[in-house]
Each structure stands twice: as structure tokens, then as C-alpha cells.
Amino acid sequence: MKPLRILFLASEADPFVKVGGLGDVAGSLPYALQSLGQDLDVRLVIPFHPSIRAEGLTLVRETVFTIPHYGREVPAQVFCTDVKGLPVYLISGAPVTGSLKVYDPNPKADGEKYVFFSMAALEMARRLEWRPDVVHANDWHTAPAVYAVRRMQNDPFWQGVKTVFSVHNLGYMGAEAENALLAYGLPPVEEPLLPEWARRQPMGQALWAADAIVAVSPSYAEEIQTPEYGYGLETYLQAHSEKITGIVNGIDYSLWNPAKDSALEANFDVTRLEERARNKANLQAQFGLTELPDAPLLAMVTRFDFQKGVDIALNALRMVTAQPWQAILLGTGNATLEEAARLLEAHFHHRVAAVIRFDARLSRQIYGGADILLMPSRYEPCGLAQMIAMRYGAIPLARATGGLRDTIADGRTGFLFTEPSPSVMAAAIRRAIHAYRNRETWQAMQRAAMAEDFSWEKSARQYADLYQSL
Helix, strand or coil, X not given: CCCEEEEEECCCECCCECCCHHHHHHHHHHHHHHCCCCCEEEEEEEECCCCCCCCCCCCEEEEEEEEXXXXXXXXXXXXXXXXXXXXXXXXXXXXXXXXXXXCCCCHHHHHHHHHHHHHHHHHHHHHCCCCCCEEEEEHHHHHHHHHHHHHCCCCCCCCCCEEXXXXXXXXXXCHHHHHHHHHCCCCCCCCCCCCCCHHHCHHHHHHHHCCEEEECXXXXXXXXXXXXXXXXXXXXXXXXXXXXXXXXXCECCCCCCCCCCXXXXXXXXXXXXXXXXXXXXXXXXXXXXXXXXXXCEEEEECCECHHHCHHHHHHHHHHCCCCXXXXXXXCCECHHHHHHHHHHHHHCCCCEEEECCCCHHHHHHHHHHCCEEEECCCCCCCCCHHHHHHHCCCEEEEECCHHHHHHCCECCCEEEECCCCHHHHHXXXXXXXXXXXXXXXXXXXXXXXXXXXCEHHHHHHHHHHHHHHC
16 A cells, blocks of 8 residues: 655744744654654645755755736745655745744734645645645644645545644634635635634634644643634534544653753653752752752743733742742743733742743753643643653643643642632642652652653554544
């Protein structure tokens, strides 16, 4: 049998370009799929963003063509490189090169960029005479490709090609892409169960057109079918629940390994947990926190956003000042939340460090030295930080939502709380501090957390099974 051909589309992919969690996923899942064996032929396609540096890349220009746009033609170029045996295609053209950022502050420019990219990725496959069996798109940025494949089922090249659409965050639908969709020949869908506005947006169109919808955790697959998380699309999703599944994202264990991580003061593994104390001491020294052996070091490594529940955490910490703890808060984002974090540090300078910046190296040091990672998200489709924390022996304390609920076992590998409120989170923090006081209990939790398997191989097999079923 010929291997299944998978055309994998994403707006970002590590190591080429990474803005958020999607970059981690698209930078790992295609490789994991390819490494499963000879039954999958995976090709990754991303835009050739100006921020991608060509130095060090062996690029071959594969093909040049044009994409129809309102009676004119938009030129596109396709370059190819190979990374660890995976063919990666980078698509260039004026809509891509005209924007310096991966996600443009002007949403209409983003709409033009990503509709163009989606259509060019499909035309690329035709020009290369490489007919995929499955087109796998991610979030609204590549959603137009799913809709276009559905519309081209009378075309012999695309007839019978199946589509998988991964929803990493339903809240971002590409609302300003309507004009670009029309310009590239993608009219509104006719589906009475979708709100009228959703029929004209990339997310709604892809949900309608996809043969399979994947939410990035089983709990999130359920949550998007409810009014609280469905953003008005829950009626349609409930009616088509048979094509929705949830597959948890993974992490690359070769990139996240406390035994070899050069960012850490001391490397360790589950058999050398005592070495971890040096990493905690290093963090305390960096930020002028007193070494207190009986006080857990709490931490947040996050985007400062209300979705992430940063305000909940800051208020909860103020409720537990009678307890022994220290905290390091790392991230940037909403100015109000940044200022609230600085204020907490000012009020408790001996026990709180607010580090308002993006710092990848420091984030690794926090995973390897903090005792507890706080993740009080109002919603969290999957989340990667809790998996990384567990890999590094930091116990996650999180709200029981989405992928957090699916990956953390309350009382065994972490602590969960239900209601997104400071008082409920404060109770969970007190519970965690009480557990921390018992060295045997705490180390048992650390070992259980570090033993969890969140490698991409497990998730990749679930995706491979889905492709085969289609």
C-alpha cells in the first residue's frame, strides 16, 4: 500500500517561527507523524514570513504560479527545505511579505494573508502533482483550505480528498477575513445551524466543511459544544458531534529534558530529585528572595491575559499571605495585569518577584526550580506549561478546564480547582502548601508527575488512526 499523504498547514511552526502554542504543535506533530513509520508521507506548509531567516536553510524554489483574486492574479512562490527528513514548504507572495508580523495588528491584512496562503498551499500540491489523501489545517488561519477542498470535490485532483480541522482556540474565528474570502472565490456557506455571521468567517466555514474536527483535548471537545465556550457555534457543533474528537497536544521530550537542559543550574531526573534544590536556590538568589526551605516557590509562566486568569492568581495570593510561600511571575501582555503584578511585588518585595518580559531561558529555570506552577485559566483548550512543569518536577495548580483537567490528576500529579475565583484558588493554594510540608508526600507527587507520558508519539498515533479512519 502507498503511504497516506498528509498536507499539514499551519500559520507558524518551530523552529522556523513561533509566536504561541501552535508553533510548538506544528513544529512537533508533523515530525512525530513522520517518525511513526512508512505508512505516512507528511508535508508541512507554512507562510514564508519576513521574520523567518533564510540563513542556514537550504532552500530550493519548487514552483511559481498565480492565485485568482477578483479578476486579477496574485503571484506566489514556493520554496522547499528538509528538516530531520520532513519536507517543509514555505509560501511567499505579496500578502505574506507585506506584513512584518506573523499576526498583523491589522486584522484585514491578516485575512488577506492567510486566505491567500491557504489557497496557494492547495495550488502548490496540484503544481507539484502531489495529491494529498488528507489536508490537515489548524485554526482559522488555514481554515479556508478546508472549505476550498470541500468546494472542489468535482475537480478530479481533489475528489475524495479528506479534511481534518484542528481547533486550538475557538474564540479566534478570523472575523475580518470576509472580504478576502470573497475575493479568492469562497462565498458564505449555506448552513442554517450556523449563525449568519459564522457562515462568512473562516472558522465557521471550516467547521462546516471538515470531515473531522479535532479539539486539542477531550474536555475542550466537550466544552466547545456548550454555550459557555461555544461562542455561538455550539448548536451546530452539538448537531455534528459525531465528527468531533479531542486529542491532547504533546511536548517534545528531546527539547524539554531536565537531565540535559543547559539553562538549569543543576540537571536532574526522577532518581536525582535532590539536585533540584540548587535550581530553586539559584532563582531565589537571582531575584533577592530569602532561602526558606519550608516555603514553596510558586510561579507563573504565562501571557498576562484575563483568559489565563492572571488576575485570579494575583488576588488569590493576597488572600494567603499568612501562609509561607514565595512567588515569581514571568510574562508580558495586558498593561493592567502587568501593573497589578508589579504592585503585588511592591507590597511583598521580600517574597514576590514580578518579571515583566519574555524570557525563554528564565522560563526553563522556573520550570526546573519552582515548586508549584499556577495556571488559573478561565479556559484552556490544551495548555503545554502544565506538561512541561510536570516533566521538570514542578507541581501544577490549575483550574479544572479543558486540557488542564485532562492532564492533571488532582492530588496525585497536581492540584485542581473548579470555580474561577480568587477565594477558591486560595483554598487550593493552602491545600498545596499543606502537602508541600510533608517531604515524602511531595516527592511522591513529583515522581508521579515526572512519570507521566506527554510525548508526541502518543498523540501522533491518535491522529494517524483518525487519518486512516477517514
